[in-house]
Amino acid sequence: QPKAFIFDLDGVITDTAEYHYQAWKRLADEIGIYIDRQFNEELKGIGRMESLEKILALKPELEKLSVDKKENLAAKKNKYYKELLKSLAPADILPGILPLIQEIRLRGMKIALGSASKNAQRVLEQLELTNYFDYIVDAAKVSKGKPHPETFLTAADALGVPYDFCIGIEDAPSGVTAVNEAGMFSVGVGSKEALSHSDYRVNQTDELNFDRIIEAYGLVSV
Numbered sequence: 001q002p003k004a005f006i007f008d009l010d011g012v013i014t015d016t017a018e019y020h021y022q023a024w025k026r027l028a029d030e031i032g033i034y035i036d037r038q039f040n041e042e043l044k045g046i047g048r049m050e051s052l053e054k055i056l057a058l059k060p061e062l063e064k065l066s067v068d069k070k071e072n073l074a075a076k077k078n079k080y081y082k083e084l085l086k087s088l089a090p091a092d093i094l095p096g097i098l099p100l101i102q103e104i105r106l107r108g109m110k111i112a113l114g115s116a117s118k119n120a121q122r123v124l125e126q127l128e129l130t131n132y133f134d135y136i137v138d139a140a141k142v143s144k145g146k147p148h149p150e151t152f153l154t155a156a157d158a159l160g161v162p163y164d165f166c167i168g169i170e171d172a173p174s175g176v177t178a179v180n181e182a183g184m185f186s187v188g189v190g191s192k193e194a195l196s197h198s199d200y201r202v203n204q205t206d207e208l209n210f211d212r213i214i215e216a217y218g219l220v221s222v
């Protein structure tokens with residue numbers, strides 16, 4: 001039996017992955033760079049400055065901007081993102097997430113957050129979910145972002161649970177890689193194309209079912 005679940009935030013618990021995309025898209029438009037949803041798959045799960053670098057790389061003359069200018073652009077994106085967050089409320093928790101969290105609690109297992117976002121605490125607060133989490137890892141607590149496993153290792157260490165007794169739930173290709181590299185069981189939420197490396201996968205959150213996840217975990221861990 002697993003002992004802990006570590007949830008990614010954006011795109012798993014709530015659809016802020018879409019807000020991140022819209023905010024980046026708005027910024028990219030302003031600087032004359034075209035991005036689409038397919039390109040956005042590469043941005044999912046990775047940090048703010050890294051995301052900006054990937055976008056700027058699409059227009060080589062912008063890659064050499066000064067650190068100051070890059071920080072201004074990142075701050076602007078965050079301003080757009082926070083505008084979108086304003087109306088975020090418990091009704092925006094994705095289907096199936098609250099029942100899953102409650103079931104995990106009921107079975108006496110631990111829950112942590114493993115997010116790359118500096119806005120993670122605020123998002124959890126607005127969703128009124130903070131109390132369900134035994135530990136929160138956000139961008140401030142790690143030095144190496146996903147796909148590096150540090151986010152998930154840090155969460156498991158804080159919970160005091162061995163890595164192979166943890167289940168990580170992710171919507172980002174980089175996030176699934178991070179869970180796998182941490183030696184944990186990975187649950188992917190998203191397309192087969194993007195998340196073929198997950199140990200178990202569903203298309204969307206309403207298909208997340210506690211017993212099915214535990215069953216899948218049991219099949220690989222014995």
Ligand code: BG6
Nearest residue numbers: 010020044045048116117118119
């Ligand atoms: C991750 C998102 O959770 O957080 C990324 O998947 C985002 O899209 C990253 O860029 C950083 O978020 P923030 O809120 O610190 O800019």
Ligand code: MG
Nearest residue numbers: 008010011171
């Ligand atoms: Mg995500």
